[in-house]
Amino acid sequence: MTSAPLAARLRVPSGPLFFPVTAYGPDGSLDLDVYRTHVRHGVEAGAAAVFAACGTGEFHALSPEEFEACVRAAVQETAGRVPVVAGAGYGTALAVRYARLAERAGADGLLVLPPYLVVAAQEGLLKHYRAVAAATALPAIVYQRDNAVFTPETVVELARTEGIIGLKDGLGDLDLMQRIISAVRTEVPGDFLYFNGLPTAELTQLAYRALGVTLYSSAVFCFAPDMALAFHRALTTGDESTARRLLDGFYRPFVELRAQGRGYAVSLVKAGVRLRGLDVGEVRPPLHEPSEDHVKQLAQMLERGCALLEEDT
Numbered sequence: 659m660t661s662a663p664l665a666a667r668l669r670v671p672s673g674p675l676f677f678p679v680t681a682y683g684p685d686g687s688l689d690l691d692v693y694r695t696h697v698r699h700g701v702e703a704g705a706a707a708v709f710a711a712c713g714t715g716e717f718h719a720l721s722p723e724e725f726e727a728c729v730r731a732a733v734q735e736t737a738g739r740v741p742v743v744a745g746a747g748y749g750t751a752l753a754v755r756y757a758r759l760a761e762r763a764g765a766d767g768l769l770v771l772p773p774y775l776v777v778a779a780q781e782g783l784l785k786h787y788r789a790v791a792a793a794t795a796l797p798a799i800v801y802q803r804d805n806a807v808f809t810p811e812t813v814v815e816l817a818r819t820e821g822i823i824g825l826k827d828g829l830g831d832l833d834l835m836q837r838i839i840s841a842v843r844t845e846v847p848g849d850f851l852y853f854n855g856l857p858t859a860e861l862t863q864l865a866y867r868a869l870g871v872t873l874y875s876s877a878v879f880c881f882a883p884d885m886a887l888a889f890h891r892a893l894t895t896g897d898e899s900t901a902r903r904l905l906d907g908f909y910r911p912f913v914e915l916r917a918q919g920r921g922y923a924v925s926l927v928k929a930g931v932r933l934r935g936l937d938v939g940e941v942r943p944p945l946h947e948p949s950e951d952h953v954k955q956l957a958q959m960l961e962r963g964c965a966l967l968e969e970d971t
Contacts, residue, residue: 664767664797665823665851667741668707674876674886675853676705677714679928680728682939688724690731692938696880696931697735703883705740708732712745712769714877714924719942726759733764743799747771750786754793761794768798769826772806780812791821801855803828810834810841817846824851826875830862836869857923858913860889861905867893877923878912881930885963908963915955921945922952929953933960 668675678700681692697708710732711717711725720728729744736742744760746753746768757768770790778786783806791798798821802808807829808816816822827835835852842850854866854874863874872893879886885908892900916922925941926948932938933956940947948956 664741664743665849667766668824668851668873669849671706671873673704673706674879674883674890675707675709675873676700676879677709677712677875677877678732679880679924679931679938680711680715680720680724681937682942684939686939686942688720688727689939690727692936693728694731694735696936696938697732699936700879700883701736701739703879704887705879705883707741707743708736709743709745709769709875710765712743713771714875714880714927715745716924716942716945717745717747717771719945722755722759725756726763729760729763729765741766743767743769745769745771746790746798748774749776750789753786753790757790757794757796757798761796765796767823768794768796769801770798771801772804775805777805780809783808784812784815787816787822788819791819795821797821797823799824799826799851799853801826801828803855807834808838810838813838814841814845817842817848817850824853824873826853826855827866827871828855828857830856832865832869835866835871839869839871858909858916860886860909861913863893864898864901864905877927878909878930880927881934882960882963884967888967903969904963904966907966908959911959911962912956915952915959918952919946919948922948926952926956930956930960933957 678696681689683689711728732742742765744765746756787800852871856862859874876886889904916926925945929948
């Protein structure tokens, strides 16, 4: 665990937020050596933080023991250079257990995923996230998506909760996000953090940035860190021309390819990591691998993306 408060370290990121894939060997078992290499390469490439064993890292497919091993390996590889945030999820009891495993493994914070399966009322969601936040000393980021969608009033209460430092949005309702941000700004003055957590968040980040949301997850960083860094730099410097060229030439085609298969937000990213030379294995069921044709299309996109980057040099 690093000594500096997580919120302060995330507020003005020096680079993309890195969500590493989880590496498996040929027999499907966890391959921590390859995972460590993946994390190390990401940190060395310029990641501002490592979000270990979260959605892109197949949190759903990991046993508690594997989860703790991944978080500990990420903490060891980062060696305090950047913060490590770990996933936590399922029902309240299991989410608390995962939170405590993450704390034991040395994580700097938690990304609390939606509760498993149930569609709960706002009162129940609030109790759930407050219970997870109270279970450890780790600061928590709440992930809004799927069956965990909040009213502005609920987010105000989350922002008032000790230990909850931010909201990651994977829903994409900009009207709701504007109302949430306005309500929290009015009722809980301070530095509550907001993250764009949509799959391939770069595609929507110009719109989120207009709301004041500067933090975003980057799964593309897993397999094309140069692309992700160039886009992040363009946003940070106000170079909208470069940002739009990368959007038009790489990110939009990638998102259209990603939309052709269920679970491609993870499996296509993992295929991209393998295309760039690191064998992180296949995804675990119930996810499935992209088709051979889709992997070929991804390879072609990467070539075109590299050509776009060369135009800037």
